[in-house]
Amino acid sequence: MKLVPLGDRVVIKQLIAEETTKSGIVLPGQTKEKPQQAEVVAVGPGGVVDGKEITMQVKAGDKVIYSKYAGTEVKIEEEEFIIVKQSDILAVIE
Amino acid sequence: MKLVPLGDRVVIKQLIAEETTKSGIVLPGQTKEKPQQAEVVAVGPGGVVDGKEITMQVKAGDKVIYSKYAGTEVKIEEEEFIIVKQSDILAVIE
Amino acid sequence: MKLVPLGDRVVIKQLIAEETTKSGIVLPGQTKEKPQQAEVVAVGPGGVVDGKEITMQVKAGDKVIYSKYAGTEVKIEEEEFIIVKQSDILAVIE
Amino acid sequence: MKLVPLGDRVVIKQLIAEETTKSGIVLPGQTKEKPQQAEVVAVGPGGVVDGKEITMQVKAGDKVIYSKYAGTEVKIEEEEFIIVKQSDILAVIE
Amino acid sequence: MKLVPLGDRVVIKQLIAEETTKSGIVLPGQTKEKPQQAEVVAVGPGGVVDGKEITMQVKAGDKVIYSKYAGTEVKIEEEEFIIVKQSDILAVIE
Amino acid sequence: MKLVPLGDRVVIKQLIAEETTKSGIVLPGQTKEKPQQAEVVAVGPGGVVDGKEITMQVKAGDKVIYSKYAGTEVKIEEEEFIIVKQSDILAVIE
Amino acid sequence: MKLVPLGDRVVIKQLIAEETTKSGIVLPGQTKEKPQQAEVVAVGPGGVVDGKEITMQVKAGDKVIYSKYAGTEVKIEEEEFIIVKQSDILAVIE
Numbered sequence: 001m002k003l004v005p006l007g008d009r010v011v012i013k014q015l016i017a018e019e020t021t022k023s024g025i026v027l028p029g030q031t032k033e034k035p036q037q038a039e040v041v042a043v044g045p046g047g048v049v050d051g052k053e054i055t056m057q058v059k060a061g062d063k064v065i066y067s068k069y070a071g072t073e074v075k076i077e078e079e080e081f082i083i084v085k086q087s088d089i090l091a092v093i094e
Numbered sequence: 095m096k097l098v099p100l101g102d103r104v105v106i107k108q109l110i111a112e113e114t115t116k117s118g119i120v121l122p123g124q125t126k127e128k129p130q131q132a133e134v135v136a137v138g139p140g141g142v143v144d145g146k147e148i149t150m151q152v153k154a155g156d157k158v159i160y161s162k163y164a165g166t167e168v169k170i171e172e173e174e175f176i177i178v179k180q181s182d183i184l185a186v187i188e
Numbered sequence: 189m190k191l192v193p194l195g196d197r198v199v200i201k202q203l204i205a206e207e208t209t210k211s212g213i214v215l216p217g218q219t220k221e222k223p224q225q226a227e228v229v230a231v232g233p234g235g236v237v238d239g240k241e242i243t244m245q246v247k248a249g250d251k252v253i254y255s256k257y258a259g260t261e262v263k264i265e266e267e268e269f270i271i272v273k274q275s276d277i278l279a280v281i282e
Numbered sequence: 283m284k285l286v287p288l289g290d291r292v293v294i295k296q297l298i299a300e301e302t303t304k305s306g307i308v309l310p311g312q313t314k315e316k317p318q319q320a321e322v323v324a325v326g327p328g329g330v331v332d333g334k335e336i337t338m339q340v341k342a343g344d345k346v347i348y349s350k351y352a353g354t355e356v357k358i359e360e361e362e363f364i365i366v367k368q369s370d371i372l373a374v375i376e
Numbered sequence: 377m378k379l380v381p382l383g384d385r386v387v388i389k390q391l392i393a394e395e396t397t398k399s400g401i402v403l404p405g406q407t408k409e410k411p412q413q414a415e416v417v418a419v420g421p422g423g424v425v426d427g428k429e430i431t432m433q434v435k436a437g438d439k440v441i442y443s444k445y446a447g448t449e450v451k452i453e454e455e456e457f458i459i460v461k462q463s464d465i466l467a468v469i470e
Numbered sequence: 471m472k473l474v475p476l477g478d479r480v481v482i483k484q485l486i487a488e489e490t491t492k493s494g495i496v497l498p499g500q501t502k503e504k505p506q507q508a509e510v511v512a513v514g515p516g517g518v519v520d521g522k523e524i525t526m527q528v529k530a531g532d533k534v535i536y537s538k539y540a541g542t543e544v545k546i547e548e549e550e551f552i553i554v555k556q557s558d559i560l561a562v563i564e
Numbered sequence: 565m566k567l568v569p570l571g572d573r574v575v576i577k578q579l580i581a582e583e584t585t586k587s588g589i590v591l592p593g594q595t596k597e598k599p600q601q602a603e604v605v606a607v608g609p610g611g612v613v614d615g616k617e618i619t620m621q622v623k624a625g626d627k628v629i630y631s632k633y634a635g636t637e638v639k640i641e642e643e644e645f646i647i648v649k650q651s652d653i654l655a656v657i658e
Contacts, residue, residue, distance in 0.1 A: 003159065005185040006151055036638060042185075050181065051146030052615030057570055065567065065638050065647065072184055074130060074159050083159065083184040087614065090636055090647040091569040091606075097253065099279040100245055136279075144275065145240030166278055168224060168253050177253065177278040191347065193373040194339055230373075238369065239334030260372055262318060262347050271347065271372040285441065287467040288433055324467075332463065333428030354466055356412060356441050365441065365466040379535065381561040382527055418561075426557065427522030448560055450506060450535050459535065459560040473629065475655040476621055512655075520651065521616030542654055544600060544629050553629065553654040 001077055005044035008054040008086045012038035012066060013079075036065050037093065041081060056086060063093040095171055099138035102148040102180045106132035106160060107173075130159050131187065135175060150180060157187040189265055193232035196242040196274045200226035200254060201267075224253050225281065229269060244274060251281040283359055287326035290336040290368045294320035294348060295361075318347050319375065323363060338368060345375040377453055381420035384430040384462045388414035388442060389455075412441055413469065417457060432462060439469040471547055475514035478524040478556045482508035482536060483549075506535050507563065511551060526556060533563040565641055569608035572618040572650045576602035576630060577643075600629050601657065605645060620650060627657040 003011045015037040039061065046056040058064060071084035097105045109131040133155065140150040152158060164182035168175050191199045203225040227249065234244040246252060258276035262269050285293045297319040321343065328338040340346060353366035379387045391413040415437065422432040434440060447460035473481045485507040509531065516526040528534060541554035567575045579601040603625065610620040622628060635648035 002188045003185045004188050006183055007181070009184055011185060036636070044185075048147065048149070053612065055612070065636075067636055072130070072159075072161055074184075076187070087571070089570055090573055090638075091567045091575060091608075093640070094566045094568050096282045097279045098282050100277055101275070103278055105279060138279075142241065142243070166224070166253075166255055168278075170281070190376045191373045192376050194371055195369070197372055199373060232373075236335065236337070260318070260347075260349055262372075264375070284470045285467040286470050288465055289463070291466050293467060326467075330429065330431070354412070354441075354443055356466075358469070378564045379561045380564050382559055383557070385560050387561060420561075424523065424525070448506070448535075448537055450560075452563070472658045473655045474658050476653055477651070479654050481655060514655075518617065518619070542600070542629075542631055544654075546657070 003042055003074070003076060003081060003083070005042055005083060007044050007049040008046055008056070009044045009083050010040055010056075010058060010086050010089060011042040012064065012071075012082050012084060012089075013041050014038050014082065015063065036068055037063065038066055038082065039063055044086075046086075054086065058086065058089055058092065064089045065091045065093065097136055097168070097170060097175060097177070099136055099177060101138050101143040102140055102150070103138040103177050104134055104150075104152060104180050104183060105136040106158065106165075106176050106178060106183075107135050108132050108176065109157065130162055131157065132160055132176065133157055138180075140180075148180065152180065152183055152186065158183045159185045159187065191230055191262070191264060191269060191271070193230055193271060195232050195237040196234055196244070197232040197271050198228055198244075198246060198274050198277060199230040200252065200259075200270050200272060200277075201229050202226050202270065203251065224256055225251065226254055226270065227251055232274075234274075242274065246274065246277055246280065252277045253279045253281065285324055285356070285358060285363060285365070287324055287365060289326050289331040290328055290338070291326040291365050292322055292338075292340060292368050292371060293324040294346065294353075294364050294366060294371075295323050296320050296364065297345065318350055319345065320348055320364065321345055326368075328368075336368065340368065340371055340374060346371045347373045347375065379418055379450070379452060379457060379459070381418055381459060383420050383425040384422055384432070385420040385459050386416055386432075386434060386462050386465060387418040388440065388447075388458050388460060388465075389417050390414050390458065391439065412444055413439065414442055414458065415439055420462075422462075430462065434462065434465055434468060440465045441467045441469065473512055473544070473546060473551060473553070475512055475553060477514050477519040478516055478526070479514040479553050480510055480526075480528060480556050480559060481512040482534065482541075482552050482554060482559075483511050484508050484552065485533065506538055507533065508536055508552065509533055514556075516556075524556065528556065528559055528562060534559045535561045535563065567606055567638070567640060567645060567647070569606055569647060571608050571613040572610055572620070573608045573647050574604055574620075574622060574650050574653060575606040576628065576635075576646050576648060576653075577605050578602050578646065579627065600632055601627065602630055602646065603627055608650075610650075618650065622650065622653055622656060628653045629655045629657065 005011050040058050043056050046054045067088040070088035071082040074081050099105050134152050137150050140148045161182040165176040165178035193199050228246050231244050234242045255276040259270040259272035287293050322340050325338050328336045349370040352370035353364040356363050381387050416434050419432050422430045443464040446464035447458040450457050475481050510528050513526050516524045537558040540558035541552040544551050569575050604622050607620050610618045631652040634652035635646040638645050
């Protein structure tokens with residue numbers, strides 16, 4: 001089962017911060033969300049959306065900053081995704 | 095009796111999740127709605143809507159994610175449908 | 189006396205559901221409104237409305253679903269009509 | 283003294299319903315307003331209004347239905363008029 | 377000191393009704409404002425305003441009806457003016 | 471240090487009214503602001519702003535009336551300025 | 565790790581005012597934020613954004629005044645940035 005976004009929508013998944021102790025040990029069980037950071041899972045085809053030509057500028061795998069409160073949360077087979085418009089993606093983290 | 099949507103409207107029907115017990119037995123009587131998942135029932139012709147050229151990108155039978163709170167609920171011969179604009183459909187589930 | 193709508197307006201009249209008893213007898217005195225279902229009474233000429241070219245897609249006699257809360261109710265010679273924009277008509281019932 | 287509306291404005295005057303008794307006698311003293319029914323008094327020239335070409339479709343003398351709450355009431359020499367945009371006129375009564 | 381409006385702005389001055397007694401004596405001291413009636417004092421050059429070509433249709437000296445609540449009141453050398461956009465002028469009084 | 475406005479922005483500085491006593495003596499210590507009157511300090515280059523071609527029509531040194539509540543107040547080296555869009559400037563005072 | 569803004573977005577960093585005592589000694593520990601003053605860190609490519617061609621007019625290193633309440637605050641590796649649209653940048657400080 002796979003989400004195929006329409007138009008200028010992008011499916012993203014929030015990034016989970018690995019908790020690292022001062023001694024450098026990674027504690028994967030103690031995760032917390034990195035707010036507004038997400039990984040792109042799927043990208044719509046772009047094209048004419050609401051009468052405007054949209055070129056998609058992100059691709060699956062990109063780490064991005066997205067706009068707080070934007071988008072629609074969906075749960076597919078116990079996994080949580082957020083579907084946003086590309087214009088709600090503010091920046092790519094390189 | 096059949097709903098023929100105008101312009102960029104799409105008639106959808108909410109999906110009902112079959113409840114499956116841990117042993118794998120499907121209990122069709124204990125259904126609950128899958129929020130925001132729906133099946134496309136009928137698709138408008140598209141064309142110029144509100145001064146913008148709209149091409150329809152979903153078709154009857156598609157399983158889709160739609161935007162919460164969008165659309166108008168209608169009841170035709172005891173069946174419930176939702177009529178949304180195509181732009182309220184966020185993604186197709188494949 | 190007759191209403192001739194301007195631009196993309198459509199004059200509609202709410203449909204009244206005939207109450208049918210289980211034995212099949214129609215009780216016309218016990219009517220209730222079918223919410224959001226209406227019959228088209230008169231259709232404006234379309235053309236350029238608010239700077240956008242509008243082609244009328246419904247015709248007098250069509251049974252339609254219209255958007256809740258849309259339109260203006262008017263009473264002409266004791267008959268009640270609703271004047272809506274065509275974009276408030278969601279679907280035709282065939 | 284005469285009102286000459288600008289652009290797509292229309293000067294209208296609310297219609298007063300003559301009260302007729304059951305025996306057919308008209309009682310002109312007992313008038314009440316017909317809500318939303320008005321007679322067109324003067325029509326602006328149309329042309330480019332707010333960047334859009336507007337063609338005027340009503341003329342002085344037309345009886346019209348106008349949108350509730352629309353327009354500005356003005357009082358000129360003890361007479362009351364309403365100035366509306368043509369787009370607030372929903373239909374002509376023929 | 378003189379106000380030169382920009383773009384599609386118009387400087388207007390509210391009209392004061394002279395109070396006339398029944399015997400025909402004008403009592404200039406007992407003035408009251410004629411609501412929404414004003415005289416045009418200065419007219420902007422029009423041209424492209426907010427991306428739209430605007431042609432000015434009123435001129436200094438015109439008596440006009442303007443939209444209630446529209447415009448900005450300014451006081452220059454103890455005189456009060458209102459600066460409105462031409463689209464807030466509803467009609468010229470001839 | 472100098473403010474260079476972008477696009478259709480204009481940097482203005484509120485005018486201070488000199489208090490003059492009846493005998494004609496100017497009391498510079500007793501100043502009060504002239505509401506909505508300002509002097510233009512710097513003018514943006516104009517050009518395409520928000521998809522619309524903007525030509526700047528005010529210049530540094532102009533005394534202007536600006537729209538109440540418009541603009542952003544900034545303090546640079548203890549001096550207070552207001553940055554407004556040119557469309558918030560209603561008129562030039564000559 | 566580096567933020568690459570999309571479209572007409574700009575990554576900025578609020579300026580910190582160095583506190584200087586009257587004797588001229590800089591007290592870097594006693595910093596306070598200069599409200600609305602920021603340094604540009606990274607600039608999006610511009611291009612067609614929301615159907616409008618945008619040319620970027622600021623560059624990394626520019627000191628700018630930005631609109632209060634605009635933008636989205638993000639924290640990357642303990643550093644705080646604000647991502648704004650270029651239209652939220654009011655002026656460059658030279």
